[in-house]
Amino acid sequence: MTLLGWVGDVLRAHPEIALFLCLCIGYAVGQIKFGPIQLGGICGTLIAALFVGQLGVTLEPSVKNVFFMLFIFALGYAGGPQFFANLNAKGLRIGLLCLIEVVVVLVLVLAATHFMKLDQGTAAGLMAGAATESAVVGTATDAISKLALPPEQIKQLQANVVTAYSITYIFGLITIVVVTSQIFPLILRVNLREEAEKLWKAMGGREEDAGATAAAPELVGRVYEVAAGASGVVSRLDARLQAGGSVQGLMREGRRIDITPDTQLLPGDRLLVIGHRRAVVEMQQAAAGLRHESADTSDFGVVLQSADLVLRNKNAQGLSLRELSLPMAGGKPLVGGSVLVARVERGGQLMPLLPDLKLQVGDKLQVFGIAQELSQAVTALGEPVLKSVKTNIVLASTGIVLGVWIGMFSAKVGGIALSLGTGGGALLTGLVFGWYQAKHPSRLSIPEDALGLLKDIGLATFIACVGLASGPQALDLVHKYGVSLPLMGVAIAVLPAFCSLLVGHHLLKFEAPVLLGAIAGQQCSTPALSAIQSAAGNTTPLLGYTITYAISNVILPLMGPVIVALAGLVAGH
Secondary structure, rough: OHHHHHHHHHOOOOOHHHHHHHHHHHHHOOEEOOEEEEEEHHHHHHHHHHHHHHOOOOHHHHHHHHHHHHHHHHHHHHHHHHHHHHHHHHHHHHHHHHHHHHHHHHHHHHHHOOOOOOOHHHHHHHHHHHHHHHHHHHHHHHHHHHHOHHHHHHHHHHHHHHHHHHHHHHHHHHHHHHHHHHHHHHOOOOOOHHHHHHHHHOOOHHHHOOOOOOOOOOEEEEEEEEOOOOOOHHHHHHHHHOEEEEEEEEEEOOOEEOOOOOOOOOOOOEEEEEEHHHHHHHHHHHHHOEEEEEEEHHHOOEEEEEEEEOOOHHOOOOHHHHOOOOOEEEEEEEEOOOOOOEEEEEOOOOOOOOOOEEOOOOEEEEEEEEHHHHHHHHHHEEEEEEOOOOOHHHHHHHHHHHHHHHHHHEEOOOEEEEEEEHHHHHEEEHHHHHHHHHOOOOOOOOOOOOHHHHHHHHHHHHHHHHHHHHHHHHHHHHHHHHHHHHHHHHHHHHHHHHHHHHHHHHHHHOOHHHHHHHHHHOOOOOOOOHHHHHHHHOOHHHHHHHHHHHHHHHHHHHHHHHHHHHHHHHHHO
16 A cells, blocks of 8 residues: 555545644645745645545534534634724725625626626635635635535535635735735825824824834833923923823922912922923933922832723724814713823724824723823723633634524525525624623623634634535636636736726825725725735834724625526526
């Protein structure tokens, strides 16, 4: 017996070994970088599974179904808060690009179905790969399983979904990375780095910080003495700090006195300044008359703390970071002058920490400040994030059960039977459950790390299962369509993005970094975002990416059953 024959016998007898072997090889391959291109673990797993599948290794269908349910529910749960948060005028305005993506992709896939005589499985795989949205594979194969066709034909169509996806995904990924980061700036006739720098400065950022990461800046307290001959008022020093800190205390002749913006400073006064390290240092350098810098704040009895919270106060929706500490309609600010935002996380991405960054309900904030004011700020802005590693299994199981039940219903539209399918149903319940949990963050739910594991292991296992089952038929599809399929993948990746570029630039007037980030988001392409940020030199593309990513990550998977139904109609099935 040959070595390959022995390996095949072992894997067929123990398919669980084949599964984890595909995951191991796939994620190892997916981590390899080719410039800005990285296939990722999911595509790597699929390629590995297609090769291993040539040995005739298969797993029980129930395995892939279970793991796909876990993935699709977790996807909805994680994306729910941002999806609903963006259902406003600003979100829908930039979300128009997602509508362009869906419409143009559907039209192109249906045109390819007609002229290339594609079957429903190949059409769905073409859509999933060219749009670089792996979840479509699951919703489409689920929809195919419910077609009134012989089992062998259903199996063949599902295999075609996977094979077409694997072929077109690679070309779609490479294409969208290159065109968004290199070609589209040339079409717009802009220097992306210069435009990103302009936007950074316009939002209150400093040039020297543009290339910095979004890590939490250090909050410091410093005590300064007013030099002889110096004068001025507290508000002048606060103005020098901008949104980076404030004067929080004044000692005069050994006694602490209350201060207002109009308090006159006298020689010998000792001032407590709290803020971001860079802002405090630059303020001292620029403000003539301050001397004897000290980190000893014990005389003022100050204790600095940090807290993590979810923004829930609708009054803060649309406010910039610098506006949080400004008086509102009632005359009081939402947060005291000592409280500073050190991190803003939105949709799993750390946003650029700029004074003019607009906040959204559902944002996760890390705030620093004096203990008393910090507690008041957390209460005013939202709710503290529950620090727990426990997963609410009841919540997750209930959501999946309800989703499967909802997915059983179908309706005829224009003679076409449409159904969300079990995958689409679980996605919708995940959205609702995730949105509800975001409104009540102090309740036990599903931690982010657990969600990440569910999404990764759920989708990877599902992809491995269908890849193993599709392995024997994969070569047939490659031989049948040759280079025409990858070429269509390139076209379907480029044309929707190009349409969005024209609409976003000429009609919606988006800044170039925001527009390119939004196009990467509508394509659900994190590698494209990374390439755009590298070309831009800062993180301003995130301002567009988080919105379209949240919307497309929901809408595109729901198109799986739709493309199966429409492709069947076009093909005459």
